[in-house]
Amino acid sequence: MAAQALAVAASHDGYSAIAFPFFGAERRGAPVLAFTRFGEERLRVRTQVYEPHFVVVLDESLVETVDVLAGLRPGGMVIVNTTRAPDRLVLSKKAKSATVDATTIALKHTKQAAVNTAMLGAFAKATGLITLEGVEAGIMEVFGRRLSKEIADRNVAAARAAYEATRLGEGDSGRVYAKATKWLPTAQELPPGLATPPMETPFGRVGVGSSPSNLTGGWRVNKPVLDGAECTNCLLCWFYCPDGSITRGEKIVEIHYEYCKGCGICAAVCAPKAIHMEREIEEEVKA
Amino acid sequence: MTTVKDLPREDYFLSGHTACPGCGGAMVVREVMKVLGPNTVVYMPASCLLIFSDMYPYNAFKVPSLQILFETSAIAAAGVKRALKRLGKDDTTVVAFAGDGGTADIGMQALSGAAERNEDILYVCYDNEAYMNTGIQRSGTTPFGAWTTTTPLGSTSEGQGKNEFKKDVPRILMAHDVPYVATASLGFPADFLKKVDKAKAKKGFRYLHVLAPCPVGWRAESDSTVDLAKLAVETGIFTLLEYEDGVLTLNREPRFTPVREYLKLQGRFKHLSEGQIASIERWVKDKWERDRALAKALGPKPKVPVAIVR
Incomplete structure (x- = not known):
């Protein structure tokens, strides 16, 4: 929806624009892609964007697993939702960067960790290509029509706050990514038949029982924290955790974070209130 | 009998699903x-479950x-079971996990057929009350008044959620x-x-209908899943019952918490008018009257002496 709002914003500012998502089986919180393309001339290219001028990263944890600068054009810019200053980003290469703590802004204005509209404000500030008025028009058009005016208003407030809070700088190089992170076998490498048996590949286990290769911990906004002294080992959190992130220990339960999506059910079902949720911040803001 | 503490530490549905x-x-x-353990074969139709558990x-x-296909849950699971039996593996449990759309609407004829033939499978319907996978479209089990993308809110009395x-x-x-x-x-x-x-x-055809709240589709907080599942029962909206060998038992007499307590946690009911809430209250009352009468009629049979054939 934000990509669409950006396209409306661009069109409001006199560009021609298109936007579309990457079609897949997205779930709330899962990594997703969306594209916006705008320019002064009529757009004739309708493919996904492979060589972007700007990359907007809505969740900083993505930077650890995905080379977000892959395909970025020389002189391009990356805009990241993080509490870090732009100069403290470590990416695969040096690049102009802008950062904003959109999660805090979104939580404050929209009461949800939906950071996409705040990032539109950051985009307007960082690139200077789109006006803040354009962004507001985009949000009102897309969110106001599909959700409600009240929700759109709150999102506009978030975009405005992010516009003010965005800082510009240059990210550092030095992060090294594995060459490929996906298992993309050729037809010859695939075993015959329709099913994928359990197999070890250079990219981890695939096939039956292989989902633990897929770490879902990066989806999280808040993380559960256990106060061991209060735990009565009733095991309700262990029973209810949809992601199997809680294990039974010797005396009390243990929380693991590799797969935890931060839904907060463990904290909600904990009768002695031994588990509470807290915002996960990778690094405090440096003034 | 299994309690939470007796459950195995081992998971057969693993972390890392999406x-x-x-x-x-x-x-x-x-x-x-x-509970089912390692000696199990699973069938899933098109559903959220298929997408989040089996992403290539x-x-x-x-x-x-x-x-296989959306509508084939019961029949495909039955086929697997028959093949296993033939191979001498009758001890393997075959379970079909289907959503409410794959059960109440699209999978109904295969389900009915397999039930009529008393195929030896366990069919679990996880009921999240709409087609959540494809983006919250109404299904047969979507409750009255609920907003979905195909029962949108309009300006007329017709357009106030599901009718x-x-x-x-x-x-x-x-x-x-x-x-x-x-x-x-x-x-x-x-x-x-x-x-x-x-x-x-x-042995034989077993059907389990489990209410599975969907925070995204019900427009609720992600930590409210368990509360919603509890409240649905305590308000009387969802009945816990068991029909075993011809005897119907109602397992829990709810506290009849006002239905509003349940509805107010969910954005999909935010628009409900007083009239609609009254309809839901009446529906709950009628349902319990009916279910109680049914349980009485289908209750334990008095022991009658078997007629002796001379």
């Missing part, structure tokens, strides 16, 4: 798999799993006189595990 945070369906599947090249089940009441699938299955039909809710773990245990032990 369900939304707080997914009730994922909870249902994880707990049912814990990953698969979240530690046991063999199979998908029909929830389809009672367990009652349809009871009409097939299968060995075991039960409803369960995540909010009541002991009752839930007891029913999965029973369903595992029995």
Whole structure:
């Protein structure tokens, strides 16, 4: 929806624009892609964007697993939702960067960790290509029509706050990514038949029982924290955790974070209130 | 009898699946798999479960799993069971996990057929009350008044959420006189595990209907899944019942908490008018009158001396 709002914003500012998502089986919180393309001339290219001028990263944890600068054009810019200053980003290469703590802004204005509209404000500030008025028009058009005016208003407030809070700088190089992170076998490498048996590949286990290769911990906004002294080992959190992130220990339960999506059910079902949720911040803001 | 503490540490539905945070369906599947154990074959139709458990090249089940078509859950699972029997592996449990769309609407004819033939499978419907996978479209089990993308809110009285009441699938299955039909809710773990245990032990067609709140589609907080599952029962909206070998038992007399307590936690009911809430209250009352009468009629049979044939 934000990509669409950006396209409306661009069109409001006199560009021609298109936007579309990457079609897949997205779930709330899962990594997703969306594209916006705008320019002064009529757009004739309708493919996904492979060589972007700007990359907007809505969740900083993505930077650890995905080379977000892959395909970025020389002189391009990356805009990241993080509490870090732009100069403290470590990416695969040096690049102009802008950062904003959109999660805090979104939580404050929209009461949800939906950071996409705040990032539109950051985009307007960082690139200077789109006006803040354009962004507001985009949000009102897309969110106001599909959700409600009240929700759109709150999102506009978030975009405005992010516009003010965005800082510009240059990210550092030095992060090294594995060459490929996906298992993309050729037809010859695939075993015959329709099913994928359990197999070890250079990219981890695939096939039956292989989902633990897929770490879902990066989806999280808040993380559960256990106060061991209060735990009565009733095991309700262990029973209810949809992601199997809680294990039974010797005396009390243990929380693991590799797969935890931060839904907060463990904290909600904990009768002695031994588990509470807290915002996960990778690094405090440096003034 | 399995209690929470007796459950194995081992999971057969593994971490790393891609369900939304707080997914009730994922909870249902994880707990049912814990009880069923390693000697199980799973069938899934097109559903959220299929998408979040089996995204190529990953698969979240530690046991063999199979998908064919949306409408084929019961019949495909029955086929697997017959083949296993033929191979001398009759001790393997075959379970079909289907959503409410794949059960109440699209999978109904195969389900009815398999139930009528009393195929030896366990059919678990995780009921999240709409087609959540494709983006919250109404299904037969979507409750009255609920907003979905195909029952949108308009300006007329027609356009205020779904106009029909929830389809009672367990009652349809009871009409097939299968060995075991039960409803369960995540909010009541002991009752839930007891029913999965029973369903595992029995032979013949077993149907388990589990309410699986969907925070995304119900427009609720992701940590409210369990509360919603509890409140649905305590308000009387979702009945916990068991139909075992021709005897119907209502497992829990709810507290009849006002339905508003349940509705107000969910954005999909935010628009409800007083009139609509009154309709829901009336529906709950009528449903309980009907279910109580049914339970009385289908209660334990008095022991009658068997007529001696001379």
